[in-house]
Amino acid sequence: MSGERIAIEKHRRGNRWMHWINFPLLAVMIYSGMRIYWADLRDPYVFGIFGWEIFTFWPGWVNDGLNLERKLARGMAYHFTFGWLFLINGLAFAVYLIRTGGWRNFMPSIGDLKNIPGVLLHDIGRRDEAPPQGKYNIVQQLTYAAVLFMGLLAIISGFAIYKPTQLALLTGLMGGYESARTIHWLVTVGFLGFFLIHILQVARSGFGNFWSMVTGYEYLPETDMGHDKTDGGSGPDTGGDAGTDTDKEVLV
Amino acid sequence: MSREPEADATGRTLTEAQFKKRSRRSLLTGLAGIAATGFGLRWIDNRPLDARAPDVLRAGHETNEAIWRRLFRDGSRAPEFAFSESSMMRVNGRHGLDDEIDVDTWEMSIVGVDGELLGTHTLADLRDLPQQELIVEHKCVEGWSHVVAWGGVSMADFMTRFYPDQVEAHGFVDITTPDSEYRVGLEMDAIMHAQTLLALDLQREPLDAEHGAPVRLATPLKYGIKQIKRIGTIAFSDVQPEGDYWGSRGYDWYAAL
Numbered sequence: 001m002s003g004e005r006i007a008i009e010k011h012r013r014g015n016r017w018m019h020w021i022n023f024p025l026l027a028v029m030i031y032s033g034m035r036i037y038w039a040d041l042r043d044p045y046v047f048g049i050f051g052w053e054i055f056t057f058w059p060g061w062v063n064d065g066l067n068l069e070r071k072l073a074r075g076m077a078y079h080f081t082f083g084w085l086f087l088i089n090g091l092a093f094a095v096y097l098i099r100t101g102g103w104r105n106f107m108p109s110i111g112d113l114k115n116i117p118g119v120l121l122h123d124i125g126r127r128d129e130a131p132p133q134g135k136y137n138i139v140q141q142l143t144y145a146a147v148l149f150m151g152l153l154a155i156i157s158g159f160a161i162y163k164p165t166q167l168a169l170l171t172g173l174m175g176g177y178e179s180a181r182t183i184h185w186l187v188t189v190g191f192l193g194f195f196l197i198h199i200l201q202v203a204r205s206g207f208g209n210f211w212s213m214v215t216g217y218e219y220l221p222e223t224d225m226g227h228d229k230t231d232g233g234s235g236p237d238t239g240g241d242a243g244t245d246t247d248k249e250v251l252v
Numbered sequence: 253m254s255r256e257p258e259a260d261a262t263g264r265t266l267t268e269a270q271f272k273k274r275s276r277r278s279l280l281t282g283l284a285g286i287a288a289t290g291f292g293l294r295w296i297d298n299r300p301l302d303a304r305a306p307d308v309l310r311a312g313h314e315t316n317e318a319i320w321r322r323l324f325r326d327g328s329r330a331p332e333f334a335f336s337e338s339s340m341m342r343v344n345g346r347h348g349l350d351d352e353i354d355v356d357t358w359e360m361s362i363v364g365v366d367g368e369l370l371g372t373h374t375l376a377d378l379r380d381l382p383q384q385e386l387i388v389e390h391k392c393v394e395g396w397s398h399v400v401a402w403g404g405v406s407m408a409d410f411m412t413r414f415y416p417d418q419v420e421a422h423g424f425v426d427i428t429t430p431d432s433e434y435r436v437g438l439e440m441d442a443i444m445h446a447q448t449l450l451a452l453d454l455q456r457e458p459l460d461a462e463h464g465a466p467v468r469l470a471t472p473l474k475y476g477i478k479q480i481k482r483i484g485t486i487a488f489s490d491v492q493p494e495g496d497y498w499g500s501r502g503y504d505w506y507a508a509l
Contacts, residue, residue, distance in 0.1 A: 003268060004268070006266070006271060074309075077306075080504070081316075102260035105259045163508070165329070165447075167328075177397055211278075215275050215278040219271075220265070
């Protein structure tokens with residue numbers, strides 16, 4: 001079948017599978033973790049400033065709405081069973097990133113740090129031009145690198161809580177049992193915060209970008225179909241030489 | 253906007269026809285994945301219950317138990333604290349404590365695998381044995397922890413002194429309150445660990461009734477649900493004892509830390 005080449009692979013198969021497998025696994029881990037957390041409401045984590053309680057984790061409507069109450073045994077059963085699947089998927093992803101070299105896409109470089117304000121201004125629509133970037137911009141790189149690190153931290157702090165006597169050294173490394181619990185909980189809140197921003201940014205970036213995480217492929221920027229980006233005013237995607245270089249690189 | 257080549261770029265491209273075919277297949281795969289996830293989680297929740305946990309999650313508990321019993325290191329220790337860091341703990345669970353207790357007439361029975369009585373021990377007998385203090389973090393399945401000072405007789409010393417052959421011959425113990433309402437099963441590794449006590453004291457005072465007078469189990473190897481209060485009988489067993497109170501109510505039988 002001949003024809004013009006109109007789409008190029010953006011996300012490799014392994015990246016896509018492990019990304020989408022991770023989503024329900026992490027959801028089960030967070031949900032079952034919240035059921036465990038519910039059991040100790042005598043001493044909840046509270047977000048506050050200068051002694052003002054601003055937000056107690058969690059408000060009653062969250063506990064009611066998500067059916068968290070009196071599900072400790074079931075929560076533990078899910079958490080300690082699915083934890084292995086989360087760990088295996090995470091390890092497989094780490095190996096995959098190393099073997100394909102894909103980890104470099106997530107690595108922030110010192111030289112790009114100066115672009116952070118430019119990226120953020122572009123993201124909130126206060127600047128037309130986005131700074132030059134690779135697959136991901138510097139803010140994406142910092143965020144994704146942080147999320148990968150949070151995954152690691154969730155696993156380490158999780159084991160520290162799970163076996164604080166057998167793995168006393170690990171628990172000590174986390175600053176003790178209560179400290180490990182706090183870290184584990186902060187990582188969870190971090191994941192929830194990331195999830196919200198991730199969804200928002202994916203929604204803003206247009207369907208083509210989202211769909212590339214499903215099919216693996218996105219339209220080449222120089223084809224007509226490529227102009228499905230919704231961030232209006234950012235100008236032509238392919239400004240001269242850089243675009244041509246990309247073509248050579250990928251089409252040879 | 254310039255784009256550098258991606259670190260893991262394959263350079264694979266598709267024609268429009270190929271891309272459309274791929275999109276269709278991906279859509280179907282994605283929908284199948286969503287359906288499988290939804291039905292899968294529902295399937296787990298609706299599985300027949302085994303000791304009040306869906307059987308696949310019970311299998312998860314048992315797999316974890318097999319892993320951690322294999323990895324068990326007798327030399328591992330929970331961190332110990334100074335007495336000044338410890339304080340009186342809340343009361344959390346009164347199962348098996350309904351009857352009045354007279355600590356002076358109380359006796360702890362030790363029973364063999366065939367139900368034969370091997371010996372009895374009064375509180376005074378236990379007080380006469382060498383006493384040990386253990387200041388550790390007590391941990392509840394609910395999530396809270398509390399640094400407490402236990403005092404009492406090392407379980408390993410007690411067993412080695414009075415029942416060395418039983419310890420050699422049998423892999424488990426089944427411990428019950430005098431009224432048999434509360435019950436825990438423990439593997440011998442946990443019983444014989446250096447930080448497992450027949451606790452008589454809490455915060456350097458004799459245990460009060462609600463904390464398990466006259467004698468309870470204290471060990472940082474297990475969650476509080478395994479640290480049975482007001483011990484009535486310790487029975488040796490060759491098989492994992494049935495009827496563990498919380499282990500038969502949806503929790504992990506092993507409940508080890």
